[in-house]
Amino acid sequence: xxxxxxxxxxxxxxxxxxxxxxxxxxxxxxxxxxxxxxxxxxxxxxxxxxxxxxxxxxxxxxxxxxxxxxxxxxxxxxxxxxxxxxxxxxxxxxxxxxxxxxxxxxxxxxxxxxxxxxxxxxxxxxxxxxxxxxxxxxxxxxxxxxxxxxxxxxxxxxxxxxxxxxxxxxxxxxxxxxxxxxxxxxxxxxxxxxxxxxxxxxxxxxxxxxxxxxxxxxxxxxxxxxxxxxxxxxxxxxxxxxxxxxxxxxxxxxxxxxxxxxxxxxxxxxxxxxxxxxxxxxxxxxxxxxxxxxxxxxxxxxxxxxxxxxxxxxxxxxxxxxxxxxxxxxxxxxxxxxxxxxxxxxxxxxxxxxxxxxxxxxxxxxxxxxxxxxxxxxxxxxxxxxxxxxxxxxxxxxxxxxxxxxx
Numbered sequence: 001x002x003x004x005x006x007x008x009x010x011x012x013x014x015x016x017x018x019x020x021x022x023x024x025x026x027x028x029x030x031x032x033x034x035x036x037x038x039x040x041x042x043x044x045x046x047x048x049x050x051x052x053x054x055x056x057x058x059x060x061x062x063x064x065x066x067x068x069x070x071x072x073x074x075x076x077x078x079x080x081x082x083x084x085x086x087x088x089x090x091x092x093x094x095x096x097x098x099x100x101x102x103x104x105x106x107x108x109x110x111x112x113x114x115x116x117x118x119x120x121x122x123x124x125x126x127x128x129x130x131x132x133x134x135x136x137x138x139x140x141x142x143x144x145x146x147x148x149x150x151x152x153x154x155x156x157x158x159x160x161x162x163x164x165x166x167x168x169x170x171x172x173x174x175x176x177x178x179x180x181x182x183x184x185x186x187x188x189x190x191x192x193x194x195x196x197x198x199x200x201x202x203x204x205x206x207x208x209x210x211x212x213x214x215x216x217x218x219x220x221x222x223x224x225x226x227x228x229x230x231x232x233x234x235x236x237x238x239x240x241x242x243x244x245x246x247x248x249x250x251x252x253x254x255x256x257x258x259x260x261x262x263x264x265x266x267x268x269x270x271x272x273x274x275x276x277x278x279x280x281x282x283x284x285x286x287x288x289x290x291x292x293x294x295x296x297x298x299x300x301x302x303x304x305x306x307x308x309x310x311x312x313x314x315x316x317x318x319x320x321x322x323x324x325x326x327x328x329x330x331x332x333x334x335x336x337x338x339x340x341x342x343x344x345x346x347x348x349x350x351x352x353x354x355x356x357x358x359x360x361x362x363x364x365x366x367x368x369x370x371x372x373x374x375x376x377x378x379x380x381x382x383x384x385x386x387x388x389x390x391x392x393x394x395x396x397x398x399x400x401x402x403x404x405x406x407x
Contacts, residue, residue, distance in 0.1 A: 050072070050074055050075055051073065052076075056080050056082045057085070064096060064128075065098075066092075070132060072098075072100025074100065075102065076104045077105075077107075080107070081110050083111045085112075086113075086115070089116040089124055091120045093123065094123045094129075095129075096123075097131050097167075098163075099130070099168075101136075102133070102134065102135050102138075103138070104137045108138075108139040109141070110140075111142045114143075115146045116151070119154045119155040121155065122187065123158065123164035124158070124159040125159060125162055128165070129167065130167075130171060130195075132171060133163075133171055135172070135173050138175075139178070140176075140178045141180060143161055143183075144182045145184055146287055147286060148287045149286055149289060152186055152219055157185055158191065159183045160228070163196070166198045166202050166204055173195075174206075176210070178210070181214045181215070183215065183284075184217055184284045184291070185217075185218040185228070186219045188221040188222060189228060190218050190221060190222025190223055190224065190250065191218045191222070191224075191228055192223065192227050193211050193214050193224075194209065196228045196229070197231065200232060200234075206226055207238075208240075209226065210243045210405040211246065214278075216247075216248050217248070218250040219291070221252040221256055223249055223262050223295075224258050225259045227260070230265055232267060235267045235268070237267055239272070240272045240273060241272070241273045241388075241405065242260070242274045242276075243405035244274075245276075245278065247282030247283075248279075248280060248282065249279075249281050249295045249323075254298060255297050255304065256298050256335070257304045257334065258300045258303040258305075258334065259274075259300075259320070260302045260303060261304070262305070263303075264305065266309060266310070268310045269311045270314075271312070271314065272314050272391075273395070274302065274315070275402075275404065278320045279321040280294065280295035280324075281293070281295070294323045296324055297326040297328050298328045298334035299322045299334045300333040302333065303334065304334040306340055309338045311340040313342045313343070314344060315343070315345075315387045315388065316342075318332070318347045318350065319350055321350070321351040322351070327362060328363050329352060329359065329362060330362060331347035331364075331367050332347070333365035335363050336364060339365070346367050346369070347370070348375055349371065349374055375400065376401070381403065384403070
């Protein structure tokens with residue numbers, strides 16, 4: 001039987017009063033188990049273990065620190081508004097690596113504008129690189145990269161909100177909400193909302209991720225909704241319960257653009273329950289103008305380029321617009337180098353360049369068509385939603401029946 005959080009807190013409060021009145025001392029243990037519902041790897045619920053973060057400067061110092069250990073635990077103590085704070089990304093941050101655990105306690109980091117004073121910066125993300133880290137229970141609102149045309153033309157940067165490079169095992173992103181995210185990359189390693197490149201043999205899990213109003217574009221190869229590229233190896237990628245909406249594109253002649261992942265090389269990858277809506281074109285404001293990129297080749301609803309023989313996609317839906325100058329696009333996979341296992345994978349109202357008719361001459365792969373140029377009706381959504389509701393109560397339906405993750 002699963003007890004509600006409210007009941008647990010009431011019980012803890014009564015127990016605390018009893019212990020205080022009776023003079024019984026308590027130490028770490030009972031209260032942490034009851035109040036925080038500690039898991040094997042990391043305390044869940046309200047997190048008060050480790051170092052609290054209160055201000056923009058404190059978060060900047062923490063995120064850009066060059067020292068980190070696996071025992072580091074940090075948490076937000078309140079919302080932090082970065083308005084008026086300059087997040088200057090120093091190229092020296094490229095070697096930073098976060099290995100600990102961070103909980104946002106469902107607080108919000110808002111109005112972050114990341115800039116840099118040079119063109120040699122490569123890991124343009126809050127934490128630069130992570131290795132076996134946990135990041136959870138945080139909201140990011142209004143995140144912008146503000147760079148110049150010179151930076152676009154001369155740099156070699158990969159970008160994401162949290163990490164540009166992922167190594168090691170047990171990397172976890174859970175309960176993340178992101179809104180109004182603007183990213184640009186200039187490296188073939190690409191850009192994506194959560195992380196850019198997942199290195200060979202690294203493990204990563206992403207659960208309960210909701211992304212709205214995303215613009216992630218690259219002047220080079222690869223752009224993804226969650227991850228830009230996963231390198232071949234013994235790593236395991238698990239993605240569950242994700243809701244991604246926005247504009248995602250890469251300007252290279254071989255674009256590799258996907259609503260989940262730009263390029264998936266040969267690793268074990270499982271995706272369960274994904275609702276994706278994106279357009280393969282995006283515009284980013286610069287310090288001296290703006291730039292617009294449209295994907296040229298290999299654009300897919302979920303994956304731009306699939307090279308994995310062990311990729312399973314279950315209970316997934318895509319809608320949006322796929323542009324390619326040279327063709328090669330699919331409502332599921334842009335370039336199908338290996339055929340994935342797809343179960344209950346659908347698309348509807350997808351515009352392929354200028355037509356709703358899916359291309360038949362393509363290296364891409366399509367899901368199952370529901371309606372060609374209009375969204376499914378409520379009855380279809382109700383049936384499709386059953387598997388979502390059975391597993392995760394955070395899924396809801398709007399007035400049209402369409403599924404979305406709770407904010």
